[in-house]
Amino acid sequence: MIAMGLTQGTAVARPATPTGAGARAAAADDPYTQAFLTQYGKIKAAANGYFSPDGLPYHSAETLMVEAPDHGHETTSEAVSFWMWLEAAYGRVTGDWAPFNDAWAIAERTIIPQHADQSTTDAYNPSSPATYAPEWPLPDNYPSALDSSVTVGSDPIATELASSYGTMDIYGMHWLMDLDNTYGYGNKPGTGGESGPGAGPSFINTYQRGAQESVWETIPQPTTDLFNYGGPNGFLDLFVDDASYAKQWKYTNAPDADARAVQAAYWAYRWASAQGKEGEIAASVAKAAKMGDYLRYAMFDKYFKRIGSCTDPHSCPAASGRDFQHYLLSWYYAWGGAAAGSGGGWAKPPGESDGNSQPIDNDEGKGFDRMCDPTYTGNGRNGNNLTGALPDSPLAGHWFSAQFQELVRNAYPPLDGSGGGDDDTQAPSAPTGLTVTGKTSGSVSLSWSASTDDTGVTAYDVYRAGVQVGSSATTSFTDTGLTASTAYSYTVKARDAAGNVSAASAAVSATTSAGGGTGTGTLKVQYKNSDFSATDNQIRMGLQLVNTGTTAVNLSTVKVRYWFTPEAGASTFGTACDYAVLGCGSVTTGVTSSGSSAAGASHYLEVGFGSGSLAAGASTGEIQLRLNKSDWSNFNEADDYSRATNTAYADASKIGVYVGSTLAWGTAP
Template sequence: MLIRRGSSVEKPSRARPHRTRRTSLLAGALALSLPLGITLASQSGAQPLTAPTGAAALQYEDRFLELYDQIMDPANGYFSAEGIPYHSVETLIVEAPDHGHETTSEAYSYLIWLQAAYGKVTGDWDPFNDAWQVMEDYIIPGAADQPTNSFYSPSAPATYAPELPDPSQYPSPMDGAVSVGVDPLANELSATYGTDDIYGMHWLQDVDNVYGFGNAPGAPCAGGPQTPGPSYINTFQRGPEESVWETVPHPSCDDFTYGGDNGFLDIFIGDDGYAEQWRYTNAPDADARAVQAAFWANKWATEQGAQAEIAGTLEKAAKMGDYLRYGHYDKYFKQSGCTSPSCPPGTGKDSANYLLSWYYSWGGATNSNAGWAWRIGSSHNHFGYQNPMAAYALSTDPDLIPDSPTAQQDWETSLERQVEFYRWLQSSEGAIAGGATSSWNGSYAAPPAGTASFYGMYYQEAPVYVDPPSNQWFGMQAWSMQRLAELYLETGDPMAGEVLDKWVPWVIGEVTIGQDGDFSIPATLSWSGQPDNWNPANPGDNAGLSVSVTDYSQDVGVTGSLANALSFYAAATGDTAAQATASGLLDAMWEHQDDLGIAVPESRGDYSRFADEVYLPAGFSGTMPNGDVIEPGSTFESLRSFYQEDPDWTKVQAYLDGGPEPVFEYHRFWAQADIALALATYADLFGDGA
């Protein structure tokens, strides 16, 4: 467990005793005598929105510290014994992770960002360094976890296998006749760091080894059900229609102990023979968030005269950013504009899109005598994964510019390309549309005639996955625009300002804030049309690309991110509506504080899918570590029978038996961190002395 520790650094005078009571928006305004603030009418007209400034805004710093203490309290259950943040306190939850005591690289990155904010507020940087170390110890595979990288050949990075439209079409056949491009990063990275290993996070971890694969860091193939602690696992592998409800969980190191005769490999890949192997998948948005947090930590620690305390961690962040460039590349290092598997391969950086793609992956044989390893990028680029603030840090901050000779220029190019991507995808109303691909249908097919393009990539309404569509969740808007708003405040980038000047009024118009914690933000978006073809010299107005909000929610994590984004924009522009909306949302959420953090009731009608059948190829037969049978006819729940022992299972079973939709109040780690960060941001940008 990461415990707050004392520091020899003198605490800033702004750190004050925590409040122990909740204050309503109106009562807080009266108590703090808000001539110091800004007042606007709320969208509902129920009461004025107040935007505290100066000393009055420091209430949000107190709230940050109060929520921080709730998150870090060992009794509240956010962390494992190792100090790893769980996806959620609650165990019965199915989202991208399919169990609450799994975790993601996202959660690790949020921990690092949270501890950076804590260092800003208190002057104590030990927790920030500790958070990075926990990440390095447990979610970045070490040398023992990726043992055969020395056999990797950059001229033959991987064997091609097409992505297929539906899980029922898998396993996908490998096709060595399709030419793949050259990996232009591997030799440079090996020369820079003296190793062939990758320094990046794997995206998913079974923290309590609930599945029992026991892929423990340091010995990923030597475990099993009795192995305590975190285990590397994976789920999604089978194309855009594979929702979490259709996944087959499997170990990151497959030595054929579990699954069928070939472990789990022949569920996903068709081949003439199968070898025991390890493989990892990186989510570039999470690594970028860790770098983003390191940038702010560096800025704040330097202001405090404490930069030397985090210098070692900053070196690691720069290194992570060096390897993060794999997220710039097409899956098989093909050039953009490829419309056939037979198109010419890339010969260098001509296969780079300079965006943050959905993933990069790497793997190899467990047997060193087998002598092979592979690496791939991803052809699919979602606007929500972009992080221009990380690109800015990696191209301009002397403490974060990576050591590789071409890294700084790559990130300079990426910074410009990412901001252009937002501008290209901005709807006529202001929201940002899905993304683009360099491999249509994941198989380098020809896109439909008239499909809009961006530097050779083709517009995708819902990049990567369509069950549900990846562009319908409003959270991607809040996450990605928060980063752009940071960049705008820090640099004044004119195109970033152009995008935000349109996005902010749109989103404010879709927010409602009432009394006593009543609020709503967009939840689900519906899209029509497509953007204009991109012309950087003359960007179009995208009159044919439109969005509508079809549902609203009180998603507290997304609300925190939205408040954060609006705060940065308000600080950059003086926009009083943005500032008042940010503080109004923060006040409304504070009314939903409970013993563990901030939470609201959530009805989960999608839990009917516990009974959904998971497609498995005809003839496949195997077992999970606990003996659950894997075969055609298996369901999501039958592959996870441990859920029947969960204390909340009775609510789900009653629903499956015809009862009402189950209702939960979830405490997701990332969501609590996002709220806390928004509180700290508001206090920092508008508080005493800001």
């Protein structure tokens, strides 16, 4: 009955050769295999409408439904995890593992938030991971007042995860997406923004107002709330009662779905290994293992409080280490942060008052906020507990020294010294080693060595020709919006929590590349290392081209160059495109001698695009490439000019992007 009105898709069993115990080849006369392949073909046939144009499965082919999603053309991480199971089973009976790898690749660039979607994770403080907000049974009980008087525990796994994967980003599926952008928020993966109505998937969220909230009462909202929709505070004040609100991003993970995806990858590995093909899915299995590591967040209390015999938030003690890990998968885990440009980890500028602690006559139109009164005992929603506010606070937005000192005392990593920096008069040392790490026709990238300070450096201010052009919390910065073929001079100063500023670093100069040829958009290339070994017989990488400009770029004019040295062996090469969002048929590859005497750069892999255009703000998506010498002798990639060790996509200043004959991104050797 389910097949009525469906287009008959085609799927062919290609028997795998058993190479070990448990290996199973699909037999042409096996009725179960053939029934599976018939159904698989129906599900994957585009005319039947089970998948969106971006390759994600709809939760339902119908649009109206009464379930966790309120619209059938949304998708859930649950649907994606079952899709991964479908492709694992397909690989088992056909020996073709490309669809399984594609499922993971699509998930990674869509439903798993990218760094741009959670761009301020570096501001996360594992020792102070959350502020308590009571949960209530009925939607009418909301918004729920934040209660800072409830102690929370510390996050014991954030540091080890960051150490293992080199990032504070969370690697897990967000549970809900609006695949047709029906609501029009345009919270598109990989953008961290709200682009409004238009084609393409959008992150959304619902279900935040108690257990009784039904599908007809939910309030679909963008996960990145930039206050473009809803009220003056976006959608935030429908759920949380706070003295002030920050533009922010927030995601919710459904652990059962991530666990199912990991389970599918486990059995895919078992079945592929039995076929002697485990290497074909190694990269996807590694993604599943990473997802499983982050899935451990579902095994902790959401406020990292101790487990057992606790029903009251004030009496339940905060915990550290793993004495509050319950080792069961909870219903969800969630994470979030301030939107980029809205203060990083701060909900407001540090030291700025949330509101006055008692009525103050003023001509600014600012009233008295009882939640800022330390003597106020709250209401039934927070158990009639004191607010925990500091006394004698001034009007909202005014400098509040006591609050700033408290913020500094609670800083993570901790700042040495005491007194909140009010008595600190020692300036940091001047930054050293200022270097140009990359340049384009419109930008210059810089890095430098860290300064030292008795209480800790909080920021670096970057100056161009003596005028400040930006600040960075790290030891790198990219100055954009520059003019092609123009010389610029830079210095950097360090700043500490008390506002002491160092002397300027030694100056460094850079001349931007020549202008953009036939392309009017600013381009950059991002790279990830896909190699398991630097000394095997192939160079493997992932690339994606990004248009950060305001107009489209003609891709037929664009070439990307990755420089390397082949060492000994054959001087001819083979290249392959294993996967591309654009389609490998749209990608050209070849190896050319560079004529350069620079170390690690005797040859380059050149990647081109047959046709098409790249819209402003768009990315080509992932392009998985590899190359080999014709005699299949080994490389030694350790000293290759363009090679890096990052396994997640990052800007690559040593990979060149040419528009026509003009270098538009990167530094050529």
